[in-house]
Amino acid sequence: MATKRIGILTSGGDCAGLNAALRAVVHRAIRNYGWRVFGIRDGSMGLMERPLDFVEFDLSLVTGDMLRLGGTILGTINKGDPFHYPMPDGTFRDRSSEFVEGYRELGIEALVVIGGDGSMRILNQLCRQGGIPMVGIPKTIDNDVAQTDYAIGFSTALDVAGEAIDRLAPTAASHHRVMILEVMGRDVGHIAINAGVAGGADVILIPELPYTLEGIANKIDDVRAEGRNHALMVVAEGCRTETGESITKVQSGGEARYGGIGQYLGARLADLVDAETRVTVLGHVQRGGVPSMRDRVIASAFGVHAVDLISSGRLGRVVAWQHGQVVDVPITDVANITRAVDPFGTLAQTARGLGIYIGEMPA
Incomplete structure (x- = not known):
């Protein structure tokens, strides 16, 4: 045979x-x-x-x-x-x-x-x-x-994001800054919410949940009231602005790719929370490595x-x-079906239980 x-x-x-x-x-x-x-x-x-x-x-x-x-x-x-x-x-x-x-x-x-x-x-x-x-x-x-x-691939990407948060935390504390980490994930927030919970983030923004700038600012004010001089944010690249607009960049071939929500939020929050903001975009670093x-x-x-x-x-x-x-x-x-973060699932409930701002509760 x-x-x-x-x-x-x-x-x-x-x-x-x-x-x-x-x-x-x-x-x-x-x-x-x-x-x-x-x-x-x-x-x-x-x-x-x-x-x-x-x-x-x-x-x-x-x-x-x-x-x-x-x-x-x-x-x-x-x-x-x-x-x-x-x-x-x-x-x-x-x-x-x-x-x-x-x-x-x-x-x-x-x-x-x-x-x-x-x-x-x-x-x-x-x-x-x-x-x-x-x-x-x-x-x-x-x-x-x-x-x-x-x-x-998810586990390795998550490890990279987690290491980035661990490295950003001490420099945020040293300079009394709000550090914003933008991670990949396309239209879902699995990397963001997992890395944010594991890394001790104060704010986690994911595409599955709406948010307000006031909600973010209130959380940062709460952090200060608790005696801490810095804050950590993790935002998924697919998050929209608070008014629902996508932030994308057009590539050489004409294709639009997510990217820029971190910079957008950094600029909007700098004056709103009266603090220095710094943005780190991990990008394709999350795809590579051992x-x-x-x-x-x-x-x-x-x-x-x-x-x-x-x-x-x-x-x-x-x-x-x-x-x-x-x-x-x-x-x-499986084909062409997206598995999103459950806004009422274990991770979302854990984040809320830890006092992390992850957006507004869906109606």
Whole structure:
């Protein structure tokens, strides 16, 4: 009987822990099932290139050193939707058939996709169009993938944000300042609220809850009344202004990206609270670096389970972490569905219980 051939790719924004997942898939597939594993470079592009852009893995390429590597050795993309691909002349073209043709040319029998909710949606659509068996592994520092408590990359990003707060606290105290830390997260506040609670922030602003400048100022006044001469704020990049406007920056390709809410708040609060404000924007620092131990463990467990799903014929599934163990759910329960912070959940209630201002209670 011919040896089974599977492919694996990483898609969307990079994060720490991707290489640990790649390593786990290769080890499980080769050691336990005797399969061949092909890594597809630069997400969906690897199957759209001619000649195809891929590498065949063997165990010599996936040593323990991979666990300590940030990013992804396969490369990834977070733009260039094959169904609406931007061409050099400014037009758009449907190149989805090229992806399917590439899959067939490579001769693989199933595809492991490591991506976030947006990548899952696009890759699921591509695979359905081409009749391609697929299993998904969730990754994103935003931790907004539905049906999983943790996605690969979140733990490391959170550690980076936490370390930043720990470093900002003593300089804030030394200069009697209000320190504002802007963290990533897109349209959700998982990084912000976790880092803020763990770092002892006085104010945490997340996209899921409205706030007022007066509410922030009142909290800072309360901090002073308690005898402290400084305050710490954590704000998620996707937060809007108090009047509901998004703060974005247009990139070279014309795409608008979140960024600037920290500077906006710093300018507005400087006079309102009669204090010096300083803003730190972490940005892509949160994506890089050595993966945390938790990210390595979760990624390894996800990779092993993904291969087992293919072996058992349970396809069209996404692995997930729920209540301390790996499970799997239908991809339709994950694709393009955002898991937001629950305004009434444990973290929000904990923050309020600690006296942290996290915005106004929803109606």
